[in-house]
Amino acid sequence: EDFDIRRLTEEVFDQFENKAEKKKLDMSFEPGIPDEVIVHGDWKRINQVMTNLISNAVKYSGEKSKVRVNFIPEGEFVEIVVSDTGEGIPEKDVKRIFERFYRVDKSRSREKGGTGLGLAIVKHIMEGHNTKVDVRSTVGKGSEFRFKLKAGEEHHALDEV
Numbered sequence: 001e002d003f004d005i006r007r008l009t010e011e012v013f014d015q016f017e018n019k020a021e022k023k024k025l026d027m028s029f030e031p032g033i034p035d036e037v038i039v040h041g042d043w044k045r046i047n048q049v050m051t052n053l054i055s056n057a058v059k060y061s062g063e064k065s066k067v068r069v070n071f072i073p074e075g076e077f078v079e080i081v082v083s084d085t086g087e088g089i090p091e092k093d094v095k096r097i098f099e100r101f102y103r104v105d106k107s108r109s110r111e112k113g114g115t116g117l118g119l120a121i122v123k124h125i126m127e128g129h130n131t132k133v134d135v136r137s138t139v140g141k142g143s144e145f146r147f148k149l150k151a152g153e154e155h156h157a158l159d160e161v
């Protein structure tokens with residue numbers, strides 16, 4: 001199924017509006033992305049991926065942090081980048097965050113609530129789409145999660161115009 005991932009992301013942003021307002025987060029798209037970004041995939045599952053990634057960006061970022069989503073066309077694929085200027089993840093933990101129930105700094109995470117399943121679900125869904133998630137993170141600076149999806153048919157049509 002082909003769908004507009006820009007619209008999907010807008011819907012997810014809306015779900016976090018209250019939390020974002022409370023923390024005075026600056027949540028938006030990178031400038032310059034087109035009105036529509038058509039990709040191929042399972043809408044429901046990709047919605048779950050976006051929800052989990054944006055939930056984390058909101059949860060693990062302090063007041064006035066930035067949360068951004070960007071879409072980068074790469075031939076037959078579109079790369080999706082979810083980034084935040086939040087607390088970041090220590091290097092020794094980065095490779096483990098996709099494990100079920102793994103949470104960085106248990107005491108701090110406990111206050112924030114959650115089960116440690118969000119990213120395990122993301123990894124599982126990405127495998128079902130024959131793709132994976134890459135993470136880059138720096139403690140005190142923020143985190144960036146990237147994954148690729150196949151571009152949809154309409155997307156190709158636009159490229160040819």
Ligand code: ATP
Nearest residue numbers: 056057060088097103104114115116117118119143
């Ligand atoms: P759940 O998603 O089940 O509510 P959770 O958020 O703790 O719980 P995951 O989404 O799997 O679980 O994330 C695992 C851990 O990775 C988190 O507990 C947190 O320590 C760390 N983490 C994930 N995303 C970020 C982020 N954007 N910034 C900083 N730390 C993060």
Ligand code: MG
Nearest residue numbers: 055056118119
């Ligand atoms: Mg989570």
